[in-house]
Amino acid sequence: xxxxxxxxxxxxxxxxxxxxxxxxxxxxxxxxxxxxxxxxxxxxxxxxxxxxxxxxxxxxxxxxxxxxxxxxxxxxxxxxxxxxxxxxxxxxxxxxxxxxxxxxxxxxxxxxxxxxxxxxxxxxxxxxxxxxxxxxxxxxxxxxxxxxxxxxxxxxxxxxxxxxxxxxxxxxxx
Amino acid sequence: xxxxxxxxxxxxxxxxxxxxxxxxxxxxxxxxxxxxxxxxxxxxxxxxxxxxxxxxxxxxxxxxxxxxxxxxxxxxxxxxxxxxxxxxxxxxxxxxxxxxxxxxxxxxxxxxxxxxxxxxxxxxxxxxxxxxxxxxxxxxxxxxxxxxx
Numbered sequence: 609x610x611x612x613x614x615x616x617x618x619x620x621x622x623x624x625x626x627x628x629x630x631x632x633x634x635x636x637x638x639x640x641x642x643x644x645x646x647x648x649x650x651x652x653x654x655x656x657x658x659x660x661x662x663x664x665x666x667x668x669x670x671x672x673x674x675x676x677x678x679x680x681x682x683x684x685x686x687x688x689x690x691x692x693x694x695x696x697x698x699x700x701x702x703x704x705x706x707x708x709x710x711x712x713x714x715x716x717x718x719x720x721x722x723x724x725x726x727x728x729x730x731x732x733x734x735x736x737x738x739x740x741x742x743x744x745x746x747x748x749x750x751x752x753x754x755x756x757x758x759x760x761x762x763x764x765x766x767x768x769x770x771x772x773x774x775x776x777x778x779x780x781x782x
Numbered sequence: 783x784x785x786x787x788x789x790x791x792x793x794x795x796x797x798x799x800x801x802x803x804x805x806x807x808x809x810x811x812x813x814x815x816x817x818x819x820x821x822x823x824x825x826x827x828x829x830x831x832x833x834x835x836x837x838x839x840x841x842x843x844x845x846x847x848x849x850x851x852x853x854x855x856x857x858x859x860x861x862x863x864x865x866x867x868x869x870x871x872x873x874x875x876x877x878x879x880x881x882x883x884x885x886x887x888x889x890x891x892x893x894x895x896x897x898x899x900x901x902x903x904x905x906x907x908x909x910x911x912x913x914x915x916x917x918x919x920x921x922x923x924x925x926x927x928x929x930x931x
Contacts (some may be wrong), residue, residue, distance in 0.1 A: 624855075627859035631848060635840040635844040638835045639840035640836070651814070654836065656831065656832050658928070661821065663821070664821075675894060722834075772894060
């Protein structure tokens with residue numbers, strides 16, 4: 609038995625723990641310092657209320673969420689219905705290609721307008737103005753109560769779609 | 783004559799360091815977008831999301847620099863931490879794929895039009911874990927080799 613040899617891994621493990629802690633401390637100091645020195649507009653608070661974020665609310669409600677790439681695929685897929693949850697005026701000012709107007713406040717009445725186009729299994733993408741609005745989530749929940757099963761929320765909404773160069777159409781709903 | 787193993791370890795260090803140094807840029811530039819990408823994994827409590835978004839890119843940067851230019855002990859620690867991070871990232875991506883959560887990995891870009899995570903992310907991470915492990919073992923065994931030689 610070689611006592612010096614058996615001590616080597618232990619000593620090395622202690623060194624590794626110390627060296628890893630040093631690297632973590634350097635990263636922590638740099639991260640904290642740079643975040644503190646950032647202009648206020650880009651500084652990230654150490655804690656935000658993510659529980660109220662629209663995607664958290666959708667996750668808790670069991671409504672699947674998609675992002676820009678998924679929204680593009682669905683807009684390009686004629687089998688998917690695209691529903692705009694904002695008011696008719698907002699829809700008229702600009703909406704996603706193929707989108708139908710279904711303001712959340714009028715969903716109970718207006719859903720009948722689309723009864724011939726939507727079945728419970730029709731894939732549906734709902735959106736509103738952007739990450740700060742909850743109309744689309746509320747509409748998705750309402751549609752689920754109506755019996756629609758294949759619902760997806762696009763939380764980025766029109767704002768993100770437009771920011772990334774997506775086609776935006778104008779005009780009142782038919 | 784060039785010995786194959788030192789050359790391989792040297793190339794592995796450059797490759798892994800380059801990946802992580804490249805990966806931290808977008809996250810440091812836009813911490814809010816990276817916080818959202820972190821939140822989309824739905825694995826961390828909300829209270830920890832921002833702290834991770836603030837600190838993780840700097841850990842990637844620190845480890846990348848240590849791997850590239852640090853002494854042997856720093857390289858071992860950096861490779862150890864990077865392998866650990868990669869294991870956590872891979873577990874998180876796997877879990878999201880299993881749960882059917884459609885999200886980009888947030889690895890190299892925080893843009894909204896980033897590709898959604900898929901099996902390629904797991905393969906890439908697997909390769910990086912293997913390279914990090916090789917670098918770590920090489921640095922870890924160096925003193926033992928010098929004692930026995």
